[in-house]
Amino acid sequence: MLKEEVFRIQVKKVYQLLILVLIMFAITGGGLLYYLNNPGVFDSNSKTETLLAVSIEEDEDRIANGVHVRTGLVDAEGLMLVVNNCTNCHSSKLVTQNRMSADRWNATIEWMQETQNLWDLGGNQEIIVNYLVTNYPPQKKGRRMALINIDWYELED
Ligand code: HEC
Structure with missing residues (x-):
């Protein structure tokens, strides 16, 4: 062979060796850059955890079907x-299952203020009582109404 x-x-x-080294540099460099921009790529749980936290926070006061x-x-x-x-001290159920008139609501609130450390509601009390009376009105009818206009029919043997 000639010299x-x-x-x-x-x-x-x-x-060729130089090219190979360059390619490897490019791959590691690229990977490193990607990792710096997405530090969480290697721990598989972190992404879902953040998503969950966000959605719980958003759902805190979510309204669905008017509720x-x-x-x-x-x-x-x-x-x-x-x-x-x-709803801080007891369930909202305790509130909604008690259907009262405005007077009785005010009395209940006063009772809670005197005995249960409920704070002064100020001008909000009227709005709250109004909400309760409007949306959870007292149920006056203790029993069903008498039946009227009924088409009776004969039972056949
Ligand atoms: C500081 C705590 C606290 C807050 C806030 C609070 N309550 Fe109460 N409430 C109580 C306690 C304690 C009871 C008694 C619970 C029991 O009997 O188990 C009670 C009982 C009630 C009852 C049942 C009363 C009865 O005669 O049995 C109703 C209705 C009620 N609360 C409505 C409300 C409404 C409406 C609000 C908002 C204005 C409110 N609560 C805010 C502490 C609170």
Whole structure:
């Protein structure tokens, strides 16, 4: 083999090696850049955790089908006042199952203020009582109404 040819082959080999090193640099560099921009790619749980946290936060006061999902309270004027003042100590069920007149609501609130550490509701009390009386009115009828206009029919044997 000619000396010249041997030299050319050696140069070619060095050249190929150089290209290989360059390609490897490019791959590691690219990977590193990607990792720096997405630090969480290797821990598989972190992405779903953030998503879950966000959606729970968003859902806190979600309204669906006209109902405040977290408390089950009807979505109407004054809802958030009731949610923020009346569901801290006991369930909203205790509130909604008691169907009272405005007077009795005010008396109940006063009773809670005197004995249960309920805070002064200020001007919000009227809005809250209004919400309760409007959306959870007292049920006056203790029993069903008498039947009227009925088409009776004969039973056949
Ligand atoms: C500081 C705590 C607290 C807050 C806030 C609070 N309550 Fe109460 N409430 C109580 C306690 C304690 C009871 C007694 C619970 C029991 O008997 O188990 C009670 C009982 C009730 C009862 C049942 C009363 C009865 O005669 O049995 C109703 C109705 C009621 N609360 C409505 C409300 C409404 C409406 C609000 C918002 C204005 C409210 N609560 C806010 C502490 C609170």
